[in-house]
Amino acid sequence: MTSCIGIGVIGFGWMGQVHTRAYERVRSHFPDTPLRPELVAVAEGDELRRKDACARHDFSTATAEWRDLLRDDRIGVVSVTLPNHLHREVGAAVADAGKHLWIEKPVGSTVEDARAVADAVHASGVRTAVGFNYRNAPAVERARALIAEGALGRITNCSFRLLADYAAHPQAPLSWRFDPRLGGPGVLGDLVSHGADLARYLLGDVSELVADTAVFLQSRPPARAAVSHFSVAEDGGELEPVGNDDYAACLLRFASGARGTIESSRVSVGDQCTYGFDIHGTEGRVSWDFRRMGELAVGVGGRYLDQPTATVFVGPDSGDYASFQPGAGIAMSYDDLKVVEAHRLLMSVATGVQYGATLDDAVASAAIVEAMLESARTRRWVGVRN
Ligand SMILES: NC(=O)c1ccc[n+]([C@@H]2O[C@H](COP(=O)([O-])OP(=O)(O)OC[C@H]3O[C@@H](n4cnc5c(N)ncnc54)[C@H](O)[C@@H]3O)[C@@H](O)[C@H]2O)c1
Known part of the structure; x- marks a missing residue:
């Protein structure tokens, strides 16, 4: 039986849009995916991009404040598609909130940033994907x-x-x-x-x-x-x-x-x-x-x-x-590689085995x-x- 999992996207620039499309397409390419992603909320600093996110996709909530998504019980998976300097704080906070994390590369600006997010992920036991799509x-x-x-x-x-x-x-x-x-x-x-x-x-x-x-x-x-x-x-x-x-x-x-x-x-x-x-x-x-x-x-x-x-x-x-x-x-296509990434993340969440x-x-x-x-x-x- 397929159950649903709520999706939050933080940062709706190029990558936030690509992640969103990947969630939308993943089950049509991988019908065996045990979890059906449901777009719930987008957090984006730019007002036009927030409006665009809701106009083009089924997000029910758009906010300028990314922390709102971490308090939202409907959300189980969060994409962090922000500029690099925000990856550490936001990525670690997503993991600390117990939400599964799809984060873009390079994961911060330094190896210490990447390690801080990795530590938070290991401590919380959430599943992850990183945007090494090639x-x-x-x-x-x-x-x-x-x-x-x-x-x-x-x-x-x-x-x-x-x-x-x-x-x-x-x-x-x-x-x-x-x-x-x-x-x-x-x-x-x-x-x-x-x-x-x-x-x-x-x-x-x-x-x-x-x-x-x-x-x-x-x-x-x-x-x-x-x-x-x-x-x-x-x-x-x-x-x-x-x-x-x-x-x-x-x-x-x-x-x-x-x-x-x-x-x-x-x-x-x-x-x-x-x-x-x-x-x-x-x-x-x-x-x-x-x-x-x-x-x-x-x-x-x-x-x-x-x-x-x-x-x-x-x-x-x-x-x-x-x-x-x-x-x-x-x-x-390039977007197809992101659909593969979304599938691997959802399989990791569903099975507990990291793909x-x-x-x-x-x-x-x-x-x-x-x-x-x-x-x-x-x-x-x-x-x-x-
Ligand atoms: N895997 C790949 O092939 C690939 C390709 C491009 C970018 N990336 C990575 O994706 C990440 C984002 O890159 P992009 O090209 O999408 O950038 P972008 O500038 O197009 O998008 C970033 C978005 O984040 C928003 N934002 C900034 N601060 C915010 C905040 N505090 N709260 C909410 N929203 C905020 C911006 O308004 C913008 O819309 C980067 O880490 C980049 O390295 C990966």
């Missing part, structure tokens, strides 16, 4: 299986890239993302945190690294209202300094002995969501590009020399693909980011606190 792509799951079953041999080296142009325009306004007090470490929290999670998910722990970072666009016009990730200021205004990094590059040593790189930028002209990886082993290679989410480039077969690489369109035998499409080669990325994964990703920042500052190799 690991939910069926092709990424297939790559992970190929690596785990030894199809590539021993993994030797890899490269992860997270190159974006969302902040490449010099008139992109100074939203919370560019202020270290609100957005934390810039592109390292925004994109590198995803790359660090993917690297760990596919290849295990990183033991040490050496990194470099840069701010390429030093000043921007102020943000005048709740602006999107991709906005461009029309009226300009006096430029103000950017406080966190646009770019990061890193050499990694994995505990397995494999070597790797991460390169990431938010100001990379010509790169729209150029997110992906190339992974090489002694007997093969596999590559993935988010923009062609259903494809993997796979070179295996034991020839070593002149080994061909084939394009494989993943299908219903990979990850959660079968819940979306009946045959290989039909495109899935999908956890707060411990958020701490591990943040530890890689922390080591990168220390390395860039000290210009040395740094051990990762695993």
Whole structure:
């Protein structure tokens, strides 16, 4: 029998809207989900966004005060889709209130922030999901299986890239993302945190690294209202300094002995969501590009020399693909990855067994980011606190 669980969403910007749609769609893709999510309340500081949330979705309550949701007995699961500086206080309060938590990456601005939320979650015993959505792509799951079953041999080296142009325009306004007090470490929290999670998910722990970072666009016009990730200021205004990094590059040593790189930028002209990886082993290679989410480039077969690489369109035998499409080669979307995340959270709540990325994964990703920042500052190799 299916019972209902009430949903609260805190922060109705881009991610709050994506989470809301995922709750709405999850049971049509995963009819076995033992819990039926029911939208109850949204907490959002911007009045227009509050109105929009109620106009487009079935929330019965909209408030500017996120604490109202924690006192609301109708709510069992809360999404925290706020700017990074609020993750620690709000995430820990959600767990302390005994409500299950779906929180966006990077979970705060520092590894201490992520650990504080993890501690609150462990103390209260609630179930969680963290927004490391790229690991939910069926092709990424297939790559992970190929690596785990030894199809590539021993993994030797890899490269992860997270190159974006969302902040490449010099008139992109100074939203919370560019202020270290609100957005934390810039592109390292925004994109590198995803790359660090993917690297760990596919290849295990990183033991040490050496990194470099840069701010390429030093000043921007102020943000005048709740602006999107991709906005461009029309009226300009006096430029103000950017406080966190646009770019990061890193050499990694994995505990397995494999070597790797991460390169990431938010100001990379010509790169729209150029997110992906190339992974090489002694007997093969596999590559993935988010923009062609259903494809993997796979070179295996034991020839070593002149080994061909084939394009494989993943299908219903990979990850959660079968819940979306009946045959290989039909495109899935970014939002679909969030539906997978919502399903894993609801399964975790219903069964008590944790599925999908956890707060411990958020701490591990943040530890890689922390080591990168220390390395860039000290210009040395740094051990990762695993
Ligand atoms: N997983 C992903 O791929 C992905 C993609 C984008 C963003 N994110 C993460 O999601 C989070 C939110 O990012 P976004 O792009 O949705 O940002 P956004 O700026 O679009 O949305 C944030 C919302 O929070 C609201 N808000 C701010 N302070 C508030 C408060 N005290 N009470 C209530 N509402 C408040 C803002 O008005 C805004 O509507 C960030 O942590 C970001 O890193 C993850």
